[in-house]
Amino acid sequence: MALNTSKEPGALDKKESELRATFLYQVSNIPGGDKIKKCIQCGTCSGSCPVSYTMDIPPREIIALFRAGDLESIFNSRTIWICASCYACTVRCPMGIKVTDILYALKRMAMEKHLFPKKLPVFALSKSFVTMTNLFGRGYEVGLLVLYYLKTKKPLKLIALAPFGLRMFIKGRIGLFPKMVKRRKQLAEILKEAEIMEVIVPVTALPPVHTPSKEESRLPA
């Protein structure tokens, strides 16, 4: 079913308006997040970013794309996944825009809606991290890596890591067994409640409801 093929200039299709509504809500939760409106496209963020050289869409363009109503392109790029969260952009932005936190919000949206460029392994790593951390309450690097390479179906890469792992093990830097929080059951209760809290959003932040037009509602001939 084609959605909104007769677009007026500036009109957003359904998917784009949903993304936009979710994004605006996420940004409103960032302290100082509304400063994104003040972007003057100076490029200081892209210039300060140590990894912008390898991004297909640098930080400045990310903000430009959002303002042009094209969040979809952002989710097809690998920019948000290369961001190392170093905050160089944020401290240098002359308008005080929280670029790093905005990229975090985009990451969360991508996770929730499964919007990734092809062949990007970050989803698997994040899922593995959440599983391990929720289970033990503390990080368990060995378990994380094993789970990650199993999920990405690249167990051979684990073997390639073996020499590095061995050197680290000899130096006493590998925790073979997980350390755990004592009140794990209670932590699980806390997380259960948090998961419910996660999905509660104010009504004003909900994506717009799409009312089908006369053409869309008409039954096929």
Next chain:
Amino acid sequence: MAYGYYPGCSLESSSKCYDWSTRYVFKALGQELRELEDWNCCGATMYMSIKETISLVFSARNLALAEKTGGDLIAPCSSCYTILNKTNKILKDNFVLKAKVDQSLKRDGLKYNLGVKVRHPLDVLVNDIGLEKILAKTTRSLKGIKIAQYYGCQIVRPDGVFDDKENPTTMDRLFEALGAQNVYFPMKVRCCGGMLMTTFPEVALKLNKEIIEWATEGGADCVVTTCPLCQINLDGYQNKINKKFNTKFKMPILFFTQLLAFALGANRDQIGFSQNLVPVGKEITGGQI
């Protein structure tokens, strides 16, 4: 006054030497560290990329526990430090998120009232305890040692709580007072890539190569750092960097507390030099240990 101590997951597993040396330093200076009872993972940079409320709840549980015992909370890992501070900031600013976190923590009878200050040990050592007191307890001079001061990104960014965001000097002053010489090192706050070493290794290797390159060209004998992620990237992957870029780096990467513990008279085990992958040799120890 006892400080609360939040080791974090890295100090418990892959960077125990940071934990050992930090504890030694505080003990030598007569300052008690109380490890936070039943602390949990702060969430690292990963959790905030996945879920907002759950990640805040994870982080805030530690703050709620710390509030019960009182006092400032010391977090040596720069990543934990930034995340706990970020949690404080968000919860102070956003009452809806605070309510959600409160509701979740209630399930274990915990409540957080925004009363905990999270500090980095570098800040506490130089600004609370003070250089005079540290100097009074040193037994070994660091004279002749040339250091590249690598702060990394998350100890001063985004908020620059105790030092300048572009050109911090706390660690420089500390080691200068102990007799060492700081080399010219403009990569002070340049990111090492952090978790990118797992997700995009070619990018992280390039970032780390540039850091070690500047340290080498500046004539440093070693790089001192404040974050376990940075330390592992620079230290553990140094031979991968050499292989990829055809370089011959052999730069020891130390936690700043390791060098400080050395100055305060610790032995090899207390400092944890056995854990540094690039060996720490006579240019640093002067043959003294």
